[in-house]
Amino acid sequence: MSLLSELNALALGLFIISTIAMTVTRQIGACIQIFVVQSLLLAASAFLLGASTPSWHLIALGCVTVIGKAISIPWLLRALVPSEIHRTRELSQTIDAPTALLAALGLTLLGYAFGAHIVGAAPNLSSGNVSMGIAALLVGLLLLAVRIEAVPQLLGILAMENGAFLAGIAIAPDFPLIAELAIAFDVLLLGFIVALLTRAAYRRIGTTEVGGLSALRERIK
Amino acid sequence: MILAIPLLAVLAALWCAIPRAGRAAPAVTVLAAIAVLSLSIRLLWTLSGGGTLTVIRGWVELNSLAALLLTLIALVYATAALFSWGYLASDATSESRIRLYHANFNLFAFSMLSIPMLNEIGLVWIFVELTSLLSILLVSFAISADALEAAWKYMVLTLLGATIAVLGVLVLYWALHATGSTEFTWDGLHAAAARMPHALLGFAFVLLLVGYGAKIGLVPLHTWLPDAHSQAPSPVCAMLSGIETSVILYVVLRLRNVFAGDPSLHVGAWFVVLGLISVGAAALLLTQTQDYKRLFAFSTVEHMGIILTAAGLLTPAGDVAAVWQLLAHSATKSLCFYAAGVTLIATGTRDIAAIRGLLGTSRFAAAALLFGALAIGGAPPFAVFLSELAILRAGLLAHAYVLVALLAFFIVVAFFGLLWHVTNMVAGPPESEPRRRRIPLTCAWALLLAALPVVILGVWLPQGLAQALESAARVLGAA
Structure with a gap:
């Protein structure tokens, strides 16, 4: 095992830990910071794979990730979302932290097993990326289900996307760059729109606990 | 010339974004x-006979x-542009908000037109995500608590779907790569499908079906749809109801044959089962709803299910009927929402129970609503009647009697x-003094123009259009 792949394995381990940490961190500001760490670890994995392949596509993707997710998303959230929300501690999650942690660990194992099963066909691959990518996708889904505040829900979607790309850099290293750039643009637009929506919700209905909104549904007569 | 189609929408959006241009935006x-x-x-006239028009090889092909x-x-x-003009004016919306609405509306149209x-699958995914992103703020346009809730649910579920789908797209690229090909286009995928590794193909199929299925509103991933719509x-x-769902369904239908070649994936059965569950659940939910816009939204879930079921037959007749239904549904559903829009203007409420004797309040809104309900429900002599008949006939031809x-x-x-709810609203004496x-x-005018294709296609399918339907179904390429 070369040094680069060992470093990549370290980045993958830290990546999944940061994803799980986002699920149980109550303070929203801290949650954003952990998301930055997660994005930087995705970029690190892209750089390491890019250096060992070598592939300019992956280096470029790493740069796009740093600019788009580690710098721009937190900046957008700070600029557009009222500062009170950043200091909020989210107390009313749908399930408590220990249960969420246990569920996250279970999902990680599931993702790991499934990733290993899928990679069986193509042994030359960084199989850890696929396993941890799928695991992060599942834990991100859990984050989305557990949290009811707007900002953590957005971070759940972005964490899932990071997971998809963590697998993506291993399985499709020469994916057309134009698509990668456009994806980065999509992420910025997403951050911008969600920040606007969160701000509108805060001003109009006085809460950003969007998971608790349930006025719209069928009422059985 | 072809590229002008999406670019015109972008230019219109830019124009509407200019502060001084406010009044001209509509x-x-x-x-x-x-x-x-x-x-x-x-x-359409040029391509109705078949063939491909290459604008940028590998990227833009029609x-x-x-x-x-x-x-x-x-x-x-x-x-919809014509309808927006009067609709926003009737609501006393400020000029700057009208401008922003139109800028966003044009961009949304641009994302769908693209x-x-x-032809490149990665780019198709990006534009599918863009259709969500560019419509979120349109859904929340009223900035009421309900609209914000709907927009949030819409955002979370459709982007969740998009994130699952992007992994599907990447796995599909991986599978393509394993065959030695790098041509990540519709044709490239179809050519290489038979040689792709089985496990990857199955994984990509599940991810793409769930991911795009959430965006189409297939049950049980449909919960956002009645809210947003x-x-x-x-x-x-x-x-949203008339074309956004149809456009995403188009992507799923084009992906179908990449997977249908592998008999162990049972693609046809998946389509039929998911389609029937959506049709059944939507039909039952539709009878329970108390909001006439949700009524039409559930009808969209129903129709998406019908089209998916027809495509699941995997026969040429099923494909022709599916494309026909796609056409009839889009034309009719837009009409239904215009009818709902004029009813809302005339009565000020979306509550079915609060509206009685609409015929006395606004004869035009009542007629439009009744017409829309009959047409989308599949009564003769309207477009949906013929396309649904074609689907049932295709099912009989395939011996799928159940x-x-x-x-x-x-x-x-x-x-x-549909008819029960709408006749309750239209008939009888008005309960309260109408606010005319x-x-x-x-x-x-928008309503009348939208009604034209619904009526014409119900009694007469022009030769050129019939030809276009046949060759469009050949593109889907059921064996």
Whole structure:
């Protein structure tokens, strides 16, 4: 095992830990910071794979990730979302932290097993990326289900996307760059729109606990 | 010339974004949409016999199916632009908000117009995500608590779907790569499908079906759809229900044959089962709802299920019927939401129980609503009647008798559900003193124009269009 792949394995381990940490961190500001760490670890994995392949596509993707997710998303959230929300501690999650942690660990194992099963066909691959990518996708889904505040829900979607790309850099290293750039643009637009929506919700209905909104549904007569 | 189709929408959006251009924004949008519509019809005329038009090799290529879809999008874009004009004016919306609405509306149209033109699967995914992103703020346009809730649910579930789908796209690329090909286009995928590793193909299929299925509103991933399609302004609902869902379904239908070659994936069975569950659940939910915009939204879930079921037959007759239904549904559903829009203007409420004797309050709104319900329910002599008949016939030809029986039963349940609610609203004496509000002229015109194809296609399928349907179904390419 070369040094680069060992470093990549370290980045993958830290990546999944940061994803799980986002699920149980109550303070929203801290949650954003952990998301930055997660994005930087995705970029690190892209750089390491890019250096060992070598592939300019992956280096470029790493740069796009740093600019788009580690710098721009937190900046957008700070600029557009009222500062009170950043200091909020989210107390009313749908399930408590220990249960969420246990569920996250279970999902990680599931993702790991499934990733290993899928990679069986193509042994030359960084199989850890696929396993941890799928695991992060599942834990991100859990984050989305557990949290009811707007900002953590957005971070759940972005964490899932990071997971998809963590697998993506291993399985499709020469994916057309134009698509990668456009994806980065999509992420910025997403951050911008969600920040606007969160701000509108805060001003109009006085809460950003969007998971608790349930006025719209069928009422059985 | 072809690239002008999406670019016109972008130019219109830029124009509307200019602060001084405020008052002209609705007119500019309507003009752009009419130009897009005429270009699309010309393109459909050229491509109706079959063949491919290459604009940028490997990236932008068009065939008859794409041209048909472009025409549908352009048709709803044009009528919705016209409807928006009067609809926003009737609501006393401020000039700057009207400007922003139109800028966003044009960009949303741009994202949808691009999808049929694109040939590269990665880019198609990006534009599918863009359709969500560019419509979120249109759904929340009213900035009420309900609209914000609907927009949030819409955002979370459709982007969740998009994130799952992106992994599907990457796995599909991986599978393609394993065959030695790098041509990540519709044709490239079809050519290489038989040689792709089985495990990867299956994984990609599940991810793409779940991911895009969430965006189409397939049960049980449909929960956002009635919320978003009832809270958005009516012309936006027409775009969301009439064409956005159809455009994403088009992507799924084109992906179908990449997977259908592998018999162990049971692609046809998946389509039929998911389709029937959606049709059945939507038909039952439709009878329970108390909001007439949600009524039409559930009807969209129902129709997406019907089209998916027809495509699941994997026969040429099923494909022709599926494309036909796609066409009939888009044309009719936009009309239904315009009818809902004028009813809302006339009565000020979306509550079915609160509206009685609409015929006395606004004869025009009552007629439109009844017409829309009959047409989308599948009554003769309207377009949906013929396309649904074609689907049932295709099912009989494929000897899928249980499927035909279930489908027919659910269609009848939905028909009576729709009619029950609408006749309750239309008939009888008005319960309270009506607050009469005039229906804006542009809204009335948009409604009448949208009704034209619904009536014409119900009694006469022009030769050129029939030919386009046949060749579009060949693009889907059932064996």
